[in-house]
Amino acid sequence: MRELAEQVIAGIAAGGIYASLALALVLIYRAMGLINFAQGEFAMFTAFICWALLQGAQLPFALAVAIAVGLGAAGAFAIERLIVRPFERGSPLVIIIVTLALFEIVNSVAGFVWGYSPRSFPSPFPARPVDIGGILVSIQDAAVIGVSLLTLILLYLLFNRTKLGLAMRAAALYPEVSEMLGVRTGVMLGLGWGLASAVGAISGILVAPRILLEPNMMQGVIIYAFAAAVLGGIDSPLGAVVGGLMLGVLLALIGAYLPALADLRLALSLLLIVVLLVARPSGLFGQHQARRV
Amino acid sequence: MPLLDLVKVSAGYGHRRVLHEVDLCVEEGEIIAILGANGAGKTTTLRAISGAIHRAGQITFLGRSLLGSSASDAARLGIAHVPEGRGTMGQLTVAENLQLGAYVRRDRGITSDLERVFTYFPVLRERRRQYAGTLSGGEQQMLAIGRAVMARPKLVLLDEPSLGLAPLVARRIFELIGTINRDLRSAVVLVEQNAVAALDISHRAYVLESGRVAVSGASTELKAHDGVRRSYLGY
Numbered sequence: 001m002r003e004l005a006e007q008v009i010a011g012i013a014a015g016g017i018y019a020s021l022a023l024a025l026v027l028i029y030r031a032m033g034l035i036n037f038a039q040g041e042f043a044m045f046t047a048f049i050c051w052a053l054l055q056g057a058q059l060p061f062a063l064a065v066a067i068a069v070g071l072g073a074a075g076a077f078a079i080e081r082l083i084v085r086p087f088e089r090g091s092p093l094v095i096i097i098v099t100l101a102l103f104e105i106v107n108s109v110a111g112f113v114w115g116y117s118p119r120s121f122p123s124p125f126p127a128r129p130v131d132i133g134g135i136l137v138s139i140q141d142a143a144v145i146g147v148s149l150l151t152l153i154l155l156y157l158l159f160n161r162t163k164l165g166l167a168m169r170a171a172a173l174y175p176e177v178s179e180m181l182g183v184r185t186g187v188m189l190g191l192g193w194g195l196a197s198a199v200g201a202i203s204g205i206l207v208a209p210r211i212l213l214e215p216n217m218m219q220g221v222i223i224y225a226f227a228a229a230v231l232g233g234i235d236s237p238l239g240a241v242v243g244g245l246m247l248g249v250l251l252a253l254i255g256a257y258l259p260a261l262a263d264l265r266l267a268l269s270l271l272l273i274v275v276l277l278v279a280r281p282s283g284l285f286g287q288h289q290a291r292r293v
Numbered sequence: 294m295p296l297l298d299l300v301k302v303s304a305g306y307g308h309r310r311v312l313h314e315v316d317l318c319v320e321e322g323e324i325i326a327i328l329g330a331n332g333a334g335k336t337t338t339l340r341a342i343s344g345a346i347h348r349a350g351q352i353t354f355l356g357r358s359l360l361g362s363s364a365s366d367a368a369r370l371g372i373a374h375v376p377e378g379r380g381t382m383g384q385l386t387v388a389e390n391l392q393l394g395a396y397v398r399r400d401r402g403i404t405s406d407l408e409r410v411f412t413y414f415p416v417l418r419e420r421r422r423q424y425a426g427t428l429s430g431g432e433q434q435m436l437a438i439g440r441a442v443m444a445r446p447k448l449v450l451l452d453e454p455s456l457g458l459a460p461l462v463a464r465r466i467f468e469l470i471g472t473i474n475r476d477l478r479s480a481v482v483l484v485e486q487n488a489v490a491a492l493d494i495s496h497r498a499y500v501l502e503s504g505r506v507a508v509s510g511a512s513t514e515l516k517a518h519d520g521v522r523r524s525y526l527g528y
Binding site for chain 1: 369
């Protein structure tokens with residue numbers, strides 16, 4: 001029983017990482033109705049910047065994270081305004097292909113600058129476990145869970161309690177009317193990319209200490225993030241977090257109790273995506289809009 | 294100098310030209326009605342003014358050209374466009390819709406203007422936490438006008454405010470357009486199918502036919518104009 005509880009908590013922690021990246025995917029989906037396939041690579045690149053600031057510039061951890069996340073957000077804003085914008089009026093398929101190109105470009109640039117050999121990435125939180133009511137929880141896991149929940153709360157406050165967040169929602173849902181009200185929808189879209197990149201970057205920085213830093217490190221994580229987003233409902237931030245945590249727990253339990261299937265975790269996640277898209281495309285928390293006819 | 298001045302304005306959708314060299318001006322504080330049959334270019338005129346579509350000619354607002362400006366620039370300059378179909382943001386609450394109306398403002402009068410809107414339309418106060426999509430047609434029209442009031446605009450463009458409303462509700466909407474014009478001193482350009490009501494509350498009117506101005510003049514004169522009476526007033 002105790003072992004089960006510990007596995008569940010470790011799963012929630014891993015799920016928190018998937019949840020952060022899934023949140024980033026959901027933010028772009030809500031703003032543009034499409035998936036940014038380069039989201040994981042943005043997160044990887046930001047993690048590299050963070051690493052460079054830690055190792056090269058010897059900055060304190062919190063400062064390095066803040067600068068890296070800020071740079072990642074600014075970079076994504078610029079990419080949206082300069083590279084994606086010319087395709088905004090075209091078909092979503094074209095933009096999706098642009099994001100695939102961005103995936104390759106960001107991946108190659110990271111490989112070019114930092115090389116492909118894995119590097120260890122320091123964690124700000126000790127791996128040492130603490131005893132909570134007889135259950136051993138690593139401080140790192142607890143911190144990851146805390147960071148994911150904090151991100152969700154901050155996003156909720158941004159979107160529901162600030163004028164900027166309200167304008168971002170309006171610009172995503174009703175671009176033409178928002179323009180008429182004076183909202184610069186193009187800028188809002190760029191800010192959406194920046195915000196998504198910042199949220200996704202958190203997953204990169206959280207996962208790097210666990211799986212070593214290298215240009216391809218997010219390619220498994222992004223599959224889990226897709227599965228989490230589809231499970232929770234691709235347009236629901238809360239769903240992304242719940243979906244991420246559920247997926248983390250599911251995979252942890254498979255790893256612990258069905259070791260024969262452990263190597264199939266990625267394949268099972270892809271299978272989950274397919275099954276959900278067929279059986280329940282709106283996921284657990286997808287919008288059922290109230291509409292008056 | 295008029296508040297808004299259109300000189301030989303043409304506009305359309307893609308290659309289809311809808312407006313042909315329309316001249317139109319609006320003085321400060323004035324209510325202008327634009328009448329005409331379906332497809333005459335009434336909505337297109339409003340969209341050309343606010344920059345929602347591509348247009349050519351000269352459009353000056355407060356002495357500066359609007360031609361290079363986007364719809365959001367026009368909003369920042371003080372033009373509130375209440376579009377056809379009201380532009381209600383159904384998945385946002387009533388309060389959020391009103392809040393976005395004041396998006397371009399930085400002054401301290403926003404709270405008192407919200408009170409003003411709630412005084413004009415008490416039902417919006419009751420329903421402020423509801424999603425705008427759950428309101429009735431009349432309530433949505435009130436919300437759309439209330440949202441325009443929140444911008445404290447110098448000019449309001451109203452597209453078919455009475456469309457689909459019960460006669461009593463429509464009458465109430467027209468009364469409030471007059472009230473807002475007096476209280477806020479906002480000029481109004483009103484596009485209406487209901488020509489009688491539109492001529493009653495407006496100072497001047499333009500009649501469009503196939504994208505051209507056919508007749509224009511003081512509303513009282515147009516009411517007596519034989520052609521206008523037969524074609525648009527129905528007696």
